Amino acid sequence: MNNFARRGITLSLLLLAQSTIPLSALSVRAQELSFSEKLNAAQTTCLRRLLNVTWTAQFRREMMEIGQVGTALLNNEGRPDYVFLFEADGWCGTAGCPLLIGELERGGACHLLYDGMGDKSFTVLRRLDHGYRRIYAPCEARFDGQQYQQLHEDCPNPDVPR
Amino acid sequence: MCSGNWTGKYGIHSRAEFLANPEAQERALSGYLGDNERQLKANGAFVHIGETIDGLKARFPVTRAGIMAAAHREGAPATKDYLTRIKANRLTSKGLPLKPPDRPIETRLRTFSETSYE
Numbered sequence: 001m002n003n004f005a006r007r008g009i010t011l012s013l014l015l016l017a018q019s020t021i022p023l024s025a026l027s028v029r030a031q032e033l034s035f036s037e038k039l040n041a042a043q044t045t046c047l048r049r050l051l052n053v054t055w056t057a058q059f060r061r062e063m064m065e066i067g068q069v070g071t072a073l074l075n076n077e078g079r080p081d082y083v084f085l086f087e088a089d090g091w092c093g094t095a096g097c098p099l100l101i102g103e104l105e106r107g108g109a110c111h112l113l114y115d116g117m118g119d120k121s122f123t124v125l126r127r128l129d130h131g132y133r134r135i136y137a138p139c140e141a142r143f144d145g146q147q148y149q150q151l152h153e154d155c156p157n158p159d160v161p162r
Numbered sequence: 163m164c165s166g167n168w169t170g171k172y173g174i175h176s177r178a179e180f181l182a183n184p185e186a187q188e189r190a191l192s193g194y195l196g197d198n199e200r201q202l203k204a205n206g207a208f209v210h211i212g213e214t215i216d217g218l219k220a221r222f223p224v225t226r227a228g229i230m231a232a233a234h235r236e237g238a239p240a241t242k243d244y245l246t247r248i249k250a251n252r253l254t255s256k257g258l259p260l261k262p263p264d265r266p267i268e269t270r271l272r273t274f275s276e277t278s279y280e
Contacts, residue, residue: 054261056246058205059239090201093237095266116262117236150262 031124033070035085043069046082046102046110054100054115063098066091072124074113074133074143079104081113083122093117095156099137101148114141114148138162195230201238202229210245216254217268227279228271235270236263244268 039047047067051060066088074081086098099118102110118137125134132143139155139162141148154160168175172186180186202208213224222228224245233241244267251258255268 056243058246059243090197091237091239093233093235093240095235095237095263098237098240098263114262117240153262153265 030126031072033072033083033120033122033124035068035070035083035120037068039067039069042104042108043082043084045108046104047084047100049110050084050100050102050112050115053112055098070122072133074101074103074124074135075128075131079106082110085118085120085122087119096138112147113143116141116148116150136162195234198230198233198238202233202242205238205242207233207238207242207245210249213249213253215248215268215271216256217272218255218260218265220272222272222275224271225275225277225279227277228274230279231274231277232267232270236267241267 044064047064047069048060051063055063063086066086067084068087070083070085071080072083082102082104084100084102088097091097096117096119099114099116099122100112101114103113105111113132114135114137116137116139118139121136121138123136123138125136127134129142130145132148134143135141135148137150140151142151143149152160152162155162168177168180172183172189174180174183174186180190207229208226210224211226211229214221215224229241229245232244240263244264247258248255255264258264260268
């Protein structure tokens with residue numbers, strides 16, 4: 001085999017590997033998150049930044065204390081997305097507990113992906129919308145290109161599909 | 163919605179016992195509403211009673227029943243958070259970037275505004 005053919009095979013293998021990485025990621029099964037009460041430095045920074053653009057100042061301090069975090073890969077860029085759940089006495093209603101999703105960006109910024117309600121049954125599905133995985137939080141939410149939007153406003157409700 | 167175990171409160175130790183006991187269900191709901199009311203009083207939500215909000219669908223007065231209904235669905239902090247942001251937006255939700263829980267909160271504040279609550 002000459003050098004030209006060897007380079008061609010190497011290039012083909014590289015291209016194949018590049019093209020199969022997203023495909024293998026897409027084949028990941030639906031994933032339920034586990035939540036931790038301990039936030040690392042990046043998660044703490046991300047949460048603080050999200051709270052500054054979502055909740056009024058009155059609640060931010062307590063939310064920093066009660067926030068639990070789960071880590072998910074919602075797109076195929078390889079950066080972790082953080083799911084913050086605020087499940088504590090007095091914080092929840094029949095629709096669930098406050099839930100924020102933040103996406104860590106290069107340079108340390110944290111972009112808000114979702115600001116809604118949810119619980120620990122949070123599940124990441126295989127299906128993609130605009131490059132981001134569909135979620136059950138437990139209500140279904142889809143990415144619209146900017147943020148996740150809950151599909152049915154009245155969910156959760158026995159008469160409404162999730 | 164919070165995860166946990168049956169504590170034995172009201173003599174209930176399982177889901178089946180709870181579903182078979184209407185009195186315990188009534189007491190549990192009363193207890194939950196009482197907890198919510200204490201939270202709403204502490205966080206200042208009731209200060210907004212009497213304000214009139216120019217909502218997405220109609221104008222409506224903020225009442226105790228409306229606040230209780232909204233907090234029952236979305237929690238006391240989210241309800242107060244909505245009321246604070248609406249107040250800062252000159253008591254209108256028009257032009258305010260609404261969060262997903264804001265719409266059901268506003269819907270409950272509006273639809274329960276005429277309901278009596280004791």
